[in-house]
Amino acid sequence: MDLGIRGKTALVTAASKGLGRGCAEALAAAGVDLVICARGEAALVKTASELSETYGVSVTPVVADITDATARARVLEAAGAVDILVTNAGGPPPGVWSDWDRDDFIRALDANMLTPIALMQATVPGMMERGWGRVVNITSASVRAPVDVLGLSNTARTGLTGFVAGTARQVAGKGVAINNLLPGIHATDRAVALDQGLADKTGLSPEEAKRQREATIPVQRYGTAAEFGATCAFLCSVHAGFIIGQNILADGGATNLTI
């Protein structure tokens, strides 16, 4: 399927690895020019050159912590007038509900709620003026069903979900579609860290912890960044203009819901 977005420009944050990279790669494959960021320079520059060489699109890497306001301003300046925004940042650390103090919550809110909101506030007005735009926020399956050890994520991402629900419907009339894409467990560095967290807590080996987590997913495996990226690229396509303010689960059926 031709996604109809060849020649458009996208900003994908936190995109040197994992799900952000999967989204950047699927957009590059659709002919979209990219600005991508991450904190670590080596992996970011490597990803940028791999994507531009493979897909023949322009990929501008900006080394930046997207949760820092000054660094974010640099990213936005490099990106200029974007047609497509994919927001992503690292997830908060696991723990127990009684562990976290105000500073922990502020850090999680900054990374996983206020940063994507600031990115939308900076880019959506231009999309509305030009009459076309797409935003996909990478959130988490934890907004549909809380994950015990990810209370900071449960909390911050549900705040973002509320913001998107209200905002998406206010900007849709100007051709801008904002949606959230909710990963369940995917095979990325983050998943390996969470396997290790379960191993440390239970005494299982990391491989046993992985098998135990895979068994909770109806498809019996972790998702891939490529599958996730392809779904994201569809939501950024010309075909997705009637999908507004939705929370799309990509979790292999793991969240046990009727609707």
Ligand code: NAP
């Ligand atoms: P990952 O494999 O750890 O990759 C994270 C990417 O984001 C890397 O490129 C990393 O590069 C970059 N990054 C992290 N923090 C950043 C920051 N503050 N500023 C700029 N770049 C940053 O993570 P992932 O698995 O792709 O997960 C992406 C998001 O989805 C996370 O929020 C995660 O919590 C959420 N999620 C993941 C899963 C899963 O199973 N994978 C499930 C549910 C939700 P640098 O470290 O160099 O900055």
